[in-house]
Amino acid sequence: MAYRNGTYIAFHAEGNSDPTASDIRYYRTLKMWHTNDNIEFKFVNSHEKVAAVRDTSQAATIKRSLRARLDNSKNMVLIIGQRTRFDMDFVPYEIAYAVDTCRIPIIATYPGQSVIRVSNALRPLWPEALRERIDNGAASVIHIPFNQKAIDDAIGQFSHNKLPFGGGIGIYSDDAYRSFGLL
Template sequence: MAYRNGTYVAFHANGTNIPGKSDIDYYNLMRAWSANPNDDFTLINSHEKVAAVRDSSAKETLRRSLHERLKNSKNMVLIIGKTTKYDTDWVPFEIERAVDTYQIPIIAAYVDTEKPIRNANAWSAYWPAALAKRINDGTANVIHMPFRKAAILDAIGQFSHYKLPVGGGLGCYSDQAYKNLGIDG
């Protein structure tokens, strides 16, 4: 049995790793937070728990590696920006496996707002089809929030395959929870 203590981070790479051109910037920001010894943000990154696979690797080799990473994860942070819904390759695959195979909750972190998210449905235009389908059919457990360090850190520490967010696929933090995290709005 896998030791499921990692956080799997999914994002739309938009076919590039050039800074400023995709949501990989937000993933790298999370890694920087975690690497900073003066920061309390800690990420047990599932991508670092399994041997790296180069972009030129065969698709099936990459799929096997992603499966292994997801199998070792307690939750998934899905970084959602304006282009995430257009990903037709890896993000849908990652969402499908996270929900259908490994039953891990998704922490949906939206990069286009710093304000509290109180109504997840208001962000449905951003959802990839794989996420929308699983929210609508009731199989996904999702907590929706702005891409803010305090909220992401709290969710990573709080939610896992053993402790799912309240609200099924439409979970949101309460006003009091946002206030406790220092997020106004």
């Protein structure tokens, strides 16, 4: 069994490596927060624990690498942007493997949101793979804004050993949002 201490980050890249053209910019923001000595934000990046594959690799090779990364993860940060629901290849695969096989919680984070009080209000943004697993009770999900303090708290708090409250529609309380400086 793998040592599960990593955080797996999933996002819709839209087949694009341009850092401004897709949600890859949010992944890079997480990495920037992690390396900035002036920001308290630390995590073990599961993407750095397994050898990288090229964008031109066959889907089977990419999926094998994704599985290895997820097997070493305690949780998944899923960046849900305006177009994530349209991803038909890797994001649905990552969600399915994370929930169905690894049984790790998902930290669903939404750029452009400041406070999330009703996670179902964001349902139209959810990829089908996430929606199905929330509806059938398989997924443990906390829905939070794309905010450094909220994400740092969720990464540090939730794991395969400590799932978020609320099943698939968990949210933070107003007290938590106050502690993050968002209220």
